[in-house]
Amino acid sequence: MTAFVLRRTGSMLGVLVALTIVLFSLQELSGVDPARAYVGANASAGAVDRARASLGLDQPAPIRYLAYLGGLLHGDLQNSLRTRTPVAEGIATAFPATLELAMWTLALALLLGAAFAFLTVIRWRGAGVVRIVLLSGAAAPTFLLASVGLLFLYGKLGLVPANGRSSFTESSPGPTGLLVVDAVLAGRVDVAGDAVWHLLLPAACAAVSPAVAIGRVLVDGLRTNLVADHARTARSAGMRESAVLLRHALRNALGPTLSMIGLQAGMLLGGLVVVEKIVGWPGLGSYLDRSVQSSDFPGIAGVALLLGVSFVVLNTVVDLLQVVVDRRLALA
Numbered sequence: 001m002t003a004f005v006l007r008r009t010g011s012m013l014g015v016l017v018a019l020t021i022v023l024f025s026l027q028e029l030s031g032v033d034p035a036r037a038y039v040g041a042n043a044s045a046g047a048v049d050r051a052r053a054s055l056g057l058d059q060p061a062p063i064r065y066l067a068y069l070g071g072l073l074h075g076d077l078q079n080s081l082r083t084r085t086p087v088a089e090g091i092a093t094a095f096p097a098t099l100e101l102a103m104w105t106l107a108l109a110l111l112l113g114a115a116f117a118f119l120t121v122i123r124w125r126g127a128g129v130v131r132i133v134l135l136s137g138a139a140a141p142t143f144l145l146a147s148v149g150l151l152f153l154y155g156k157l158g159l160v161p162a163n164g165r166s167s168f169t170e171s172s173p174g175p176t177g178l179l180v181v182d183a184v185l186a187g188r189v190d191v192a193g194d195a196v197w198h199l200l201l202p203a204a205c206a207a208v209s210p211a212v213a214i215g216r217v218l219v220d221g222l223r224t225n226l227v228a229d230h231a232r233t234a235r236s237a238g239m240r241e242s243a244v245l246l247r248h249a250l251r252n253a254l255g256p257t258l259s260m261i262g263l264q265a266g267m268l269l270g271g272l273v274v275v276e277k278i279v280g281w282p283g284l285g286s287y288l289d290r291s292v293q294s295s296d297f298p299g300i301a302g303v304a305l306l307l308g309v310s311f312v313v314l315n316t317v318v319d320l321l322q323v324v325v326d327r328r329l330a331l332a
Contacts, residue, residue, distance in 0.1 A: 004323055012316045019308045020072060023301045024065050030297060038081045077305070078298035082291060087302040090287055095306070096177025097165055098276065098283030101206075102268050103178075104199045108207035109214060109264065116215030121222045121245070134215070137208035142271055145205040146278040153201060160201045163280025167194050202279045206272055210264035217260040221253025228252075255322050262318030266311030273303075 027034075035052035036043070043051075052058050056067060071078065077087035112134065119130055137145060153160045161167060165179050168191050174182025180199070183192035225231060226249045234244050269284070276285025284303050291299030 005320065008316050008319050012312055015312050016309060017069075019305065019312070020069055021065070023305060024068055027297050027301060028061060034081060034297060038084075072305075077302040080291070080296055080299045082294040082296040082299060087298050090299065091284070091302050091306060094282065094284050094287040097179075097281060098269065098272060098285070100165075100178045100180065101199060101202055101272055101276070101281060101283060102265075104203040105206045105268060105272065106210075106265055108203050109210040109268075110261070112207060112211035113214030113218060116211060117218035117222060118245075120215075120219050121226070134208060134212050138212040142206055142209060143274045143278055145208065146202060146275050149201050149205055150279060161198050165195060165198050165282060166191065167198075202272075202275050202281060206268065206275050209271075210268060213264055214257060214260050218253055218257045221256050222249045225249035225252045258318050258322050262315045265318075266314045269307050269310055273307075 035048050035055060035057055038055065039047045039051045056064060059067070068078070075088055077091065079085065080087050080090055083090060116130060116134055149160070150162070154162050174185060176182055176185075179195040180192050183189075183195060222245070226245065231244050231248050234248055235241070239247075272281075272283070273285040273288055275281070276283045277289055280286075284306070288300065288303045290296075291303070
């Protein structure tokens, strides 16, 4: 078990180092002059040269990479060329909104995926309708679902808000930055309910595709284990079918399902960037959009690094959870 943890941790660190090299190389090959972007398009050549020296851009590439890597280890994501403030501060302000949306999206995806799987396996009479709805939603791009949902549910029916996280202008960030949690901690049920109301549309649109992916893997695992020898033995011993499903089939189907959950959770943050832009969610998507428009590569790289680190760490955690479920995987 210890050797497995060390191998997975070493692999994770190797991937993260490779990610920093890729981001640094993209900045070098982008064709955008950071010094020119920092001082403005109308600045003089002398001002550009001084900015290049102050930013350390006059140093050789290997030295600049080592400085970049050293800054990352200390939480320094460089300064934004757009705001002249640390990128880490801008991301720290925007990330709680994206994290809250991601948590609600993943929770909905797990609920929908589990419903998709169990209703299919137990052959519930309405399972076909559920499958058709979820598969149709998963076939459509997430941005299309968000756009149609906004036009219909807001424009036609007025059931959801147009944009933002809250209708309360006086609501201020709390200790966690997660609006629903902070509102509950403050005893503001009205603010919490309003925040949930704002979360429903973007979370539901982003949850459909991962829900189907998770549900399909879980269905295959449940069906395979329900006809396995250990399931037949349990039935012959008098165990009810529901107990066979939950105690035997589900436990053995969790390994592949956890892998899919990790993959979908890692991809989720990247997909939410597009949804945030459509519904006006003040998270990483909005921050990234402004950075792209102003050629702010440190801001772009900071968001890309955060998404990449989240993906790698989540999948490493899932690998470790799989070993907890099935210790035999540690010997592979």
